[in-house]
Amino acid sequence: MWLLVAVLLHGCASMSEAECLNADWTVVGEIDGQQGRGLSVLDDYRRDCADYGVVPNTQEYLAGRESGLMLYCTRDNGYREGRSGMRLEADCPTALAGDFQHGYQLGQDVFNSLSNLRLSADSIRSNRAELDDLRTRRTAQERSLEEDEFTDEEAAAKHDDIASMSDRIDDLRDEIVVSDAALGIALVHYRDALGAARLEGFYEPFEDELLREVQLFMQRKHAPEFLVRQI
Numbered sequence: 345m346w347l348l349v350a351v352l353l354h355g356c357a358s359m360s361e362a363e364c365l366n367a368d369w370t371v372v373g374e375i376d377g378q379q380g381r382g383l384s385v386l387d388d389y390r391r392d393c394a395d396y397g398v399v400p401n402t403q404e405y406l407a408g409r410e411s412g413l414m415l416y417c418t419r420d421n422g423y424r425e426g427r428s429g430m431r432l433e434a435d436c437p438t439a440l441a442g443d444f445q446h447g448y449q450l451g452q453d454v455f456n457s458l459s460n461l462r463l464s465a466d467s468i469r470s471n472r473a474e475l476d477d478l479r480t481r482r483t484a485q486e487r488s489l490e491e492d493e494f495t496d497e498e499a500a501a502k503h504d505d506i507a508s509m510s511d512r513i514d515d516l517r518d519e520i521v522v523s524d525a526a527l528g529i530a531l532v533h534y535r536d537a538l539g540a541a542r543l544e545g546f547y548e549p550f551e552d553e554l555l556r557e558v559q560l561f562m563q564r565k566h567a568p569e570f571l572v573r574q575i
Contacts, residue, residue, distance in 0.1 A: 364393035373405035377412020380425065382433030413437060419447035423546050426451025429459075450544055453537035461534045462554065464527040468520060468561055475516045482509045524561070531558060 359367065367389075376385055389400045417436035422444035425432065428451075436444045485506050489499065541548045 359389055359392040361396045364389075364396045364398040367393075367398075367400070369401040369404040370408035372400075373408025373410075374412040375408075376405075377409040377434070378415050379412075380416045380421075380430075380432070380434040383409070383435070384433075410437070414440070417441065417444040419443040420546075422447030422449075423451040423541070423544075426453075427455050429455045447544075447546075450537075450541050450546065454534075454541050454548060457530060457534040457537040458551065461527070461530040461551075461558065464523055464530050465554065465558055465561065467523040468527060469557075471516050471520050471523065475513060475520070478509050478513050478516070482506055482513070485509075527558060527561060 372389070386400060386402070386405060389405075393400060413434060413436060416434065417440035426448035432448065435441075485502055489502055489506075494502065538548050538550070
């Protein structure tokens with residue numbers, strides 16, 4: 345039985361023959377409830393144990409699960425689940441669902457806004473690195489055309505290469521403008537989500553390293569002062 349408890353606590357919903365034969369279905373349900381697992385896991389147990397002639401005791405399992413959900417469905421745990429980006433599986437009892445969902449939404453808002461902030465920063469970082477590389481390569485090609493000797497065919501190929509790089513540079517500039525705007529919006533959303541979480545008593549530190557980088561991005565594009573102050 346203790347082996348089954350350890351297996352369930354580590355997130356594995358499958359059961360071996362020995363586990364099926366020795367299962368205390370009240371305990372299994374309680375553990376699943378505490379872990380926030382969906383009721384569909386009971387169907388997994390039925391399939392696993394059918395091979396050994398064992399049918400889970402649904403009544404005992406549901407009673408245990410209800411007890412476990414009482415520990416899982418708290419506002420603080422909802423926040424932790426939302427903050428980690430977890431997808432909800434369990435249906436909390438009606439009396440607890442409101443607080444749990446409120447905490448989950450607060451945590452999810454922080455998770456989503458921070459993810460969007462990182463995504464925008466990564467996009468700008470990648471695009472600017474490519475832009476700098478293309479500018480360097482284009483300059484080298486232009487200098488080569490001025491200083492070296494080429495056949496007409498070779499020179500035409502270099503001009504085509506320069507034109508292609510120029511087109512990509514223009515595209516990157518446009519993409520950076522879009523990413524810069526998305527970065528400003530993501531920054532505001534992240535600030536608001538963090539403020540809401542802290543107001544509810546959830547300690548959330550600022551992502552200092554990321555925000556320093558965001559500040560440099562914003563300053564580089566001469567962001568409005570009200571956005572820079574929000575970092």
